[in-house]
Amino acid sequence: MEKISPLSKPKPVILTCAQPTGNLTLGNYLGALRNWSKMLEEYECYFGIVDLHAITVPQKPPVLRQNVYSCIAQYIACGLDPKRCHQFVQSHVIGHTELAWILTCMTPIGELQRMTQFKDKAAKLGFKVSNEPESQGIKFTHDGVRAQASINAGLLCYPVLMAADILLYNADLVPVGEDQRQHLELCRDLAGRFNQKYSETFTIPEPYVPSTGARIMSLADPLRKMSKSDDNEKATIFVLDEPDQITKKIGSSVTDSGTEIKVSQDKPGVSNLLSIHSSLSGIDFPSLEDHFLGKGYGELKSEVSELLVETLRTVRESYYELINDKTFLDSVLKEGAQAAQKRAFKILNKVQRKIGLPDRPR
Numbered sequence: 001m002e003k004i005s006p007l008s009k010p011k012p013v014i015l016t017c018a019q020p021t022g023n024l025t026l027g028n029y030l031g032a033l034r035n036w037s038k039m040l041e042e043y044e045c046y047f048g049i050v051d052l053h054a055i056t057v058p059q060k061p062p063v064l065r066q067n068v069y070s071c072i073a074q075y076i077a078c079g080l081d082p083k084r085c086h087q088f089v090q091s092h093v094i095g096h097t098e099l100a101w102i103l104t105c106m107t108p109i110g111e112l113q114r115m116t117q118f119k120d121k122a123a124k125l126g127f128k129v130s131n132e133p134e135s136q137g138i139k140f141t142h143d144g145v146r147a148q149a150s151i152n153a154g155l156l157c158y159p160v161l162m163a164a165d166i167l168l169y170n171a172d173l174v175p176v177g178e179d180q181r182q183h184l185e186l187c188r189d190l191a192g193r194f195n196q197k198y199s200e201t202f203t204i205p206e207p208y209v210p211s212t213g214a215r216i217m218s219l220a221d222p223l224r225k226m227s228k229s230d231d232n233e234k235a236t237i238f239v240l241d242e243p244d245q246i247t248k249k250i251g252s253s254v255t256d257s258g259t260e261i262k263v264s265q266d267k268p269g270v271s272n273l274l275s276i277h278s279s280l281s282g283i284d285f286p287s288l289e290d291h292f293l294g295k296g297y298g299e300l301k302s303e304v305s306e307l308l309v310e311t312l313r314t315v316r317e318s319y320y321e322l323i324n325d326k327t328f329l330d331s332v333l334k335e336g337a338q339a340a341q342k343r344a345f346k347i348l349n350k351v352q353r354k355i356g357l358p359d360r361p362r
């Protein structure tokens with residue numbers, strides 16, 4: 001048994017999550033999961049599958065339920081060893097929505113309307129969110145009345161639920177890709193605001209954004225983030241893609257004019273491929289640029305494909321072993337929910353007392 005010295009400090013806590021909305025992408029893998037799996041020793045890790053975030057856009061119930069299993073199997077296949085971390089489903093833990101409501105009551109609507117992801121998602125649904133100063137309330141401009149009725153408040157309040165996910169565990173560090181940085185800032189602001197009003201309660205979480213791979217771009221349009229929901233199937237590599245799918249997608253990825261292989265703002269396609277290469281091979285950009293001096297885009301693509309095929313092979317093989325073992329996956333989620341609930345209740349109770357909610361009758 002591990003010897004606990006009175007001086008031994010508890011490990012710092014990591015909390016991070018992904019949405020169970022289909023297969024994880026290469027962006028999720030390089031920007032998030034691969035780094036999470038390197039943190040299991042140094043930190044006490046809580047990894048959530050945020051099904052309540054997923055329902056901010058329409059979901060088919062049986063598909064969502066299956067996606068949660070698929071997500072946990074992919075987490076483990078990507079290296080999150082369940083013996084060394086807690087993996088849980090958000091809706092299994094009481095406290096996420098309770099704390100989210102409390103924080104919602106402290107969040108000005110204007111701050112939520114300014115969130116880039118909200119504006120992007122609203123735009124996808126056909127909305128334009130007005131930034132004019134007079135629109136202090138929610139104001140959308142759009143030509144169709146039907147579309148107006150279809151945007152839900154959950155989409156607007158999404159970042160508050162995310163803040164609750166983090167603060168409910170008093171997480172020290174939150175490893176995420178670049179796209180979540182703004183949400184993290186809101187979370188830190190809310191924590192600070194709460195602490196100031198009701199006395200020190202929340203740890204102010206630090207974001208951890210990797211130096212390479214934090215923003216993997218679409219293969220079809222390297223100016224846009226690689227995303228699960230891209231309609232163009234050539235735009236996204238999924239961690240469960242077969243080798244020939246990977247090779248085809250990388251082969252048809254958009255490159256740039258000219259022939260030089262270097263990281264540069266006017267070469268977003270090549271820069272993206274170099275980022276993928278560097279994240280997988282561990283070789284820094286200057287050395288890669290030297291390596292590809294005088295070589296063509298074809299050689300760059302073929303090296304990137306090889307690295308991807310090799311790395312994702314183990315993920316895919318391990319996934320297909322795990323996905324049929326529902327008993328095992330359930331046991332992982334049960335342990336995760338119990339550990340998460342224990343920690344969450346402590347913080348939720350503290351918060352509820354501080355804001356004046358009466359104690360629960362025993």
Ligand code: TYM
Nearest residue numbers: 016017018019027028031032162165176177214215216226
């Ligand atoms: P989600 O499910 O979109 O993505 C999960 C993680 O993958 C990262 N990521 C990327 N990284 C690099 N390049 C990309 N193209 C790319 N696409 C996604 C994301 O940054 C993220 O780290 N709102 C979150 C889920 C969430 C959460 C939380 C995260 C809910 N509560 C609490 C951290 C802490 C999201 O939608 O992630």
